[in-house]
Amino acid sequence: MEWETVVGLEVHVQLLTKSKLFSGSSTRFGAEPNTQACGIDIALPGVLPVMNREAARMAVKLGIAVGATINRRSVFARKNYFYPDLPKGYQISQYELPIVQLGKLMIDVDGVPKKIGITRAHLEEDAGKSLHEEFHGLTGIDLNRAGTPLLEIVSEPDMRSAREAVAYLKKLHVLVRYLGICDGNMQEGSFRCDANVSVRPRGQHAFGTRAELKNINSFRFVEKAIEYEVARQIELIEGGGKVVQETRLYDSVRNETRSMRSKEEAHDYRYFPDPDLLPLQLAAGFIEETAMSMPELPNAKRERFIQEYALTAYDAEVLTSSREMADYYEAAVRAAPDHAKLTANWIIGEFSGYLNRDNLEIAAAPVTADMLAGLVRRIADNTISGKIAKEIFEAMWDREGDADAVIEKKGLRQITDESAIERIIDDVLAKNPKQLEQYRCGQEKLFGFFVGQVMKATQGKANPAQVNDSLRKKLGGVLP
């Protein structure tokens, strides 16, 4: 039987506010345990939550960006469960009336566009952290994260493969960083994903029973976890078994999902409206003002790059994959206006390669947009060849100065003097009589050999196009 995969994702986005959702504690990552947990966060008796305006604004930004309905009135509810890193015994969340409803995100897999529905996005507070090691059978509780604002973004079960799920997740990841509402750091847990996975016979309308996968904290793991789970469910059903609705933990070391049965019985959260919090009401002005403050979004930017700079869809996609990358590109193009494509090539190739190699953010790159533009201008005006440019780029990366300084210092100016090149060619031909003889006898492949020798003799500084031309003329003369 042919099976179809059905995936829906729940993404927890940690909002980039300075303070918590309902208290004035700092949300900074990495502080000493429990130094950013105030009376509200640790649930001392008598405290009351007060809503952070910026968190509401960030939720609205996401809502606008995915074309969703922004509910002018939403309601906070208590989700009740007991766990030591949840001091109140309930999490403040939104249940029946979330702040954002019914949006969509366009994804693209192998050039095929697809719309993924977003059911809802609601505001809630994060829990603390439990540390199970090192305490001799006890659990250590750090409440610094307790009360940090989260936006939980729930998709429709619209994805039909692990790859579509990853494409959606990446799209969302780019979007929240563009909007400046999340730093997207998956390692630190700022962007977390749970996946609801089921299978059904192809053609069947009704969904199969789903399993919820937790603990998938990288794009690669999302793909692998879903693929594993799909294979497990198919094998189970084909062997005469039944999928049970349950929560499963992904183990990246073993690449498998395991049942978390213990969580099952507690799945009764007894939601009710939080009596401590009045309904969250948004003035029309608040939503309008937020819409005005939105940056250009990735899709619009990508289309503009294709139009304005005559880039391929691929180039535009890569260059708009983050706001920093897009800003860097545009700054470089402003400084080298006629060389948009060449600039794109250098950013996607060399520049991104060095960033990855040294694990650097764009802001920390030693080669600024202006420096890159300086290099591109020298390639374009034939001062240097593309090959030498790589050498110069490396020198710039090692902080040896801008392109012009490196060219001067290292004497890398391209040799474009016709007679100089001809002299070198004569020299090369004289030194390689055997090859010249073979070339004459019809081994035309040796043309490349001569070009290589000339480039070597000039340490790569000869203009390759000119070398080709001159060599062709010379060899044309010696052919029988």
Added chain:
Amino acid sequence: MSLDRADVERIAHLARLEVDEQELTAYAETLSRILGLIEQMNAVDTEGIAPMSHPLEAGLGFRADEVTEFDQRELFQVNAPSVQAGLYLVPKVIE
């Protein structure tokens, strides 16, 4: 709708409340009566009336996104039965 002893046991467990064996029947009865009252209210025709999630006719007040709290860990941890390396220690909760 009415609750039986097993329902009460389950609810008590969810709320982490200890309920005496002998009290179960009494709780089942009194809690069922509360549900009865809610059923009575449910039967009222509320067509066209907006649901009320809060008795006050007001919206939530906002605070500015500013850090206003400072570290009071030492003071708070005086109340904790066990702390180590700045962490609150509790009985192990993972299997």
